[in-house]
Structures are given as C-alpha cells and as structure tokens.
Amino acid sequence: MKYFFVALLVIVAASCENDTTTGPVGTLSLKLTDAPMHYSQFMSASVTIDKIEIGNSTDVNSMMTIMNTPMTYNLLELVNGITSTMANAEIPVGDYNLMRLYISSTEMKMLNGDSFTYNMNQNGYSGGGMMQNGMMLNNQNRSIDIPLNHPLTISNGSMSEFLLDIDVDQSFMLQGVNYDNNNMMMNMSGFTFMPTMRFVDMATSGIISGTVQDAHGNLPNATVSLMQNGTIYTSTHSNSxxxxxxxxxxxxAYTIKTELNGYIMNPIGNEQNMGVLNMMSKATLNVDFNMMTSN
Incomplete structure (x- = not known):
C-alpha cells in the first residue's frame, strides 16, 4: 500500500438525471481516496466508475442517478488525504438508505511498461472482497450496493459528504508474480479485481496525521497501520x-503502528503511540513516530 506525492486532483461535477425537480433540494458530495499497495513497481492502479445511484432499498423505483459519466481514477494518486470528487449532486429532500456503485473495468500499469486490464462487465467481480458496513456485490445489477447505516436525510439547502476508500492492495489480486533473489517483484501475468473498501460519513469522521522520522530526519515509505479489534482498519505510507x-x-478506539524495513519503533519518543487512541467525532489527532535502526 503506497501513499505519496503531489497528485492531480480530478474534480468531477455530476448532477442528477432528474434535474427537472423543482422542489427543495440538498447537495450530496461523494469523494474517492485510496489505501494503497505495498509494491513500488506500478505507475497506476485505475478504476473506471460508470454510474452512481442513490435511493431506498424498499423501493426499487426510488433509485436515481447522481453520476453517469464514466470516469477513470488512478488510485495511486489519491493517497495521504488526497481525494477526488466522484459526484456533487443536488437531490430532492427526503431519506435515503442505499447507494449503488457501478465499476466497469480496472487497469494496472507497471513501470516497465507492462499493462493489464480486468473488465467487470465481461468477467464479473472476483469473490466478495472485504467490504465494510454491509456493502455487497449485486450480481443482478453488476453493482456494489452500499447500505447507509443511518438513513441519509437531505433537507432543503443541506450539504452531505461521504468518502469511499478503496484498498488497492487487497482489491487488485495479482497473478503469476515472479520475484528476484531479493524477493523483489519483477513481473506478473495479470490480476483479478476483488473490491475491498470502506464507506464513511465525513460529517462525523476524523483525521490522524503525523510524521515518521529517526534521529537523522524524516523517513519515506513507512507503512502506518490503524488497527481496530486486532485487524487493520486502514493504512497508508509516509510520503517523501x-x-x-x-x-x-x-x-x-484504535491502536496504531508503523513499519519500515531496517527500522523498529524507538521505545523513546513513541509513548503516545503504544496505547489506545480514542477518536472522537470530527477530531484531528497528531501522531508522530520515532524510529531507530534494527541492527
């Protein structure tokens, strides 16, 4: 999983197909980000999203389209807090409890020029993934159904913002990988796509950020993992x-750790990181890591 660098932020403004609505409306914004992969041999890992719908699970006729212009996103650019807006739509006031995401294809490009694609319309999704919050693959519609844990209430003039975080490392399942004598990846024969993602309401979510460093300065490419109940909730890499x-x-309640080849966490200077982190609604936590060489 890799998180780096200055990236081009693609802003996609999308509006409902039902723009003839003359009644009161609120605004819904959907943003995309990435929990990246641990291989450094790729220049891109892209998804093409064709359409996004929102409605109510109890009424099949309630689904309305809020984005229907296919857009391709390089997830390796959407890291360390960088997001891209998938949809920014005005929708009628009311309660909504279901969102549908239509991903048609994915592509991976390696630094050596090799390129691989996986088309969901032709091949379907591979397995059920590890989608959080009850998200499910809808084979009938070839969509990813995202139930909202708490119904989204759109009121007149309101603004709601949600974040979709796709875990590239767990979603792009590499096949036929060959390694060199140092266990570094050289090439592969292809991949399948098994969507692994989380979906959160930004109105009640917080941020954890900081710096990974040793006695000589800041350290890039360290893996920072946020754990909940003993499993990884999300992760990132330190940038340059x-x-x-x-x-x-x-x-x-969470725990947090960082890992980097050739380093271990210094027992001095990491006292804040050794215990439980209690994230409050809309809070911002600063957590720095002090590393030392392991030999």
Missing part, C-alpha cells in the same frame, strides 16, 4: 517528506 495522513476515521 515522511508525512502521512489517515482520513475518514469514525469515532471509536
């Missing part, structure tokens, strides 16, 4: 300046 950011973190 040693900075990292984890966004869209719901209220709750």
């Amino acid at each position: 300046n040693g900075h990292y950011a984890l966004i869209g973190i719901p209220q709750g």
Whole structure:
C-alpha cells in the first residue's frame, strides 16, 4: 500500500438525471481516496466508475442517478488525504438508505511498461472482497450496493459528504508474480479485481496525521497501520517528506503502528503511540513516530 506525492486532483461535477425537480433540494458530495499497495513497481492502479445511484432499498423505483459519466481514477494518486470528487449532486429532500456503485473495468500499469486490464462487465467481480458496513456485490445489477447505516436525510439547502476508500492492495489480486533473489517483484501475468473498501460519513469522521522520522530526519515509505479489534482498519505510507495522513476515521478506539524495513519503533519518543487512541467525532489527532535502526 503506497501513499505519496503531489497528485492531480480530478474534480468531477455530476448532477442528477432528474434535474427537472423543482422542489427543495440538498447537495450530496461523494469523494474517492485510496489505501494503497505495498509494491513500488506500478505507475497506476485505475478504476473506471460508470454510474452512481442513490435511493431506498424498499423501493426499487426510488433509485436515481447522481453520476453517469464514466470516469477513470488512478488510485495511486489519491493517497495521504488526497481525494477526488466522484459526484456533487443536488437531490430532492427526503431519506435515503442505499447507494449503488457501478465499476466497469480496472487497469494496472507497471513501470516497465507492462499493462493489464480486468473488465467487470465481461468477467464479473472476483469473490466478495472485504467490504465494510454491509456493502455487497449485486450480481443482478453488476453493482456494489452500499447500505447507509443511518438513513441519509437531505433537507432543503443541506450539504452531505461521504468518502469511499478503496484498498488497492487487497482489491487488485495479482497473478503469476515472479520475484528476484531479493524477493523483489519483477513481473506478473495479470490480476483479478476483488473490491475491498470502506464507506464513511465525513460529517462525523476524523483525521490522524503525523510524521515518521529517526534521529537523522524524516523517513519515506513507512507503512502506518490503524488497527481496530486486532485487524487493520486502514493504512497508508509516509510520503517523501515522511508525512502521512489517515482520513475518514469514525469515532471509536484504535491502536496504531508503523513499519519500515531496517527500522523498529524507538521505545523513546513513541509513548503516545503504544496505547489506545480514542477518536472522537470530527477530531484531528497528531501522531508522530520515532524510529531507530534494527541492527
């Protein structure tokens, strides 16, 4: 999972197909980000999203389209707090409890020029993934159904913002990987796509950010993992300046750790990181890591 660098932020403004609505409306914004992969041999890992719908699970006729212009996103650019807006739509006031995401294809490009694609319309999704919050693959519609844990209430003039975080490392399942004598990846024969993602309400979520460093300066490419109940909730890598950011973190209790080849966490200077982090609604936590060489 990799998080780096200055990236082009693609802003996609989308509106409802039902723009003839003359009644009161509110605004819904959907943003995309990435929990990246641990291989450094890729220049891109892209998804093409064709359409997004919202409605109510109890009424099949309630689904309305809020984005229907296919857009391709390089997820490796959407890291360390960088997001891209998938949809920014005015929708009628009311309660909504279901969102549908239509991903048609994915592509991976390696630094050596090799390129691989996986088409969901032709091949379907591979397995059920590890989608959080009850998200499910809808084979009938070839969509990803995202139930909203708490119904989204749109009131006149309101603004709601949600974040979709796709875990590239767990979603792009590499096949036929060959390694060199140093266990570094050289090439592969292809991949399948098994969507692994989380979906959060930004109105109640917080941010954890900080710097990974040793006695000589900041450290890039360190893996920072946020754990909940003993499993990884999300993760990132420190960028070229040693900075990292984890966004869209719901209220709750977490633990956090960082890993980097050749380094261990210094027992001095990491006292704040050894215990439980209590994230409050809309809070911002600063957590720095002090590393030392392991030999």
